[in-house]
Amino acid sequence: ETTVTQSPASLSVATGEKVTIRCITSTDIDDDMNWYQQKPGEPPKLLISEGNTLRPGVPSRFSSSGYGTDFVFTIENTLSEDVADYYCLQSDNMPYTFGGGTKLEIK
């Protein structure tokens, strides 16, 4: 089973600042990493899919990079509406595994 270690568990930034979240996998998963945003009371929303592909309709301030075992998710110019929990998910091999999540707050 591929373990996914996500960091940090929480962070607080001012609007306009850059957010960086990292996920490290215990096995090589090529670029089969996905990134989700979850707001309270809502299901997760897919922002970026395998191959660092931004989903249609998702603002370009969201991006990701990485291949193999080290992956980074970035929000440029963070807005107040970006307050949410963020998760990574490896979809390379079963069982699929999520990172532990990152809680983003705005100062």
Next chain:
Amino acid sequence: DVQLVESGGGLVQPGGSRKLSCAASGFTFSSFGMHWVRQAPEKGLEWVAYISSGSSTIYYADTVKGRFTISRDNPKNTLFLQMTSLRSEDTAMYYCARKSFAYWGQGTLVTVSA
């Protein structure tokens, strides 16, 4: 529009059973694999199970293997999760999601408590 609507959640006693359903619409259900994902209160996401479009391939998380059964009825556009031997740690919001996780339902809450 793609819609996934879960149902069947509720309060269950430890050791009990429950069957969840996920009604799909807005796409050709029989062409897509489907997942169940759960989220315990104030906790992170946990992938639970996957079934391929024709039910030939099924996977489970180790935490539910042998207790949960995923199935589907393609003519009725419905996904199921039969849960048995339920434990308190199975208390969670249960979501169904389409194969690539681009589409999710709103979830159904299962509470396992005496």
